[in-house]
Amino acid sequence: MNKRVVPIREAIKFGWENAKKNIIFFLKVFGILVLIGIAPQAINYLWQDQPIFLVVILSIVLGVVRLITDLGLLKISLDFADSKTPTFATLFLYTNWRTLLNFLAAGFLYNIIVAIGLILLVVPGIYFAIRFQYFGYLIADKNLGPIQAFKESTQLTVGVKWGLFKFGFLLGLINILGFLALIVGLILTIPTSMVANGYMFRKLQRDTA
8 A cells, every 4th residue: 555645735726726617517506405405494384284295205305316416416526536527417416226225324324423422532423534434435436335335435544534634624614714705705615625525535545546
């Protein structure tokens, strides 16, 4: 295995440049995500007199759509990292039930593990959050099951957890600054973080090959 490197500045620069060049694309993507996000509240308000089973069915459908778009966002970030041009359709690329169930199960396990770690002593929660953070990318990229995705994420983060902590902390600060800039700054800082994360994932993959 080559020496592990966390190219923080390189990843953020890559994310920033791609965010600026593709701002219209990201505005369209996030516009759709906002509509999906407010849909449950709209349904509850408009359909409050409808049979409960209809509301439940629609809520399930929206939940599935959310899973699809969450994976699609990861794929978009990977496409940028691979110097490809993602399209709007990439957001809805993942419709295979097995892939969606793997992503759902892995996300559930990840949240449980991190929550338990945070409850126990905070630091273990942060450790596991960093160790397993790439499970979603691995499912989107290689269609892995939850356990295998956790194993490969563990391999990717060996020896670089402190660097990844600093990377995540810096991205968090950047997004806070975006929020403070009348929230408008988030239009650029969120895509920057998203693409930078995809770039970092690919970099770590190459280093462990």
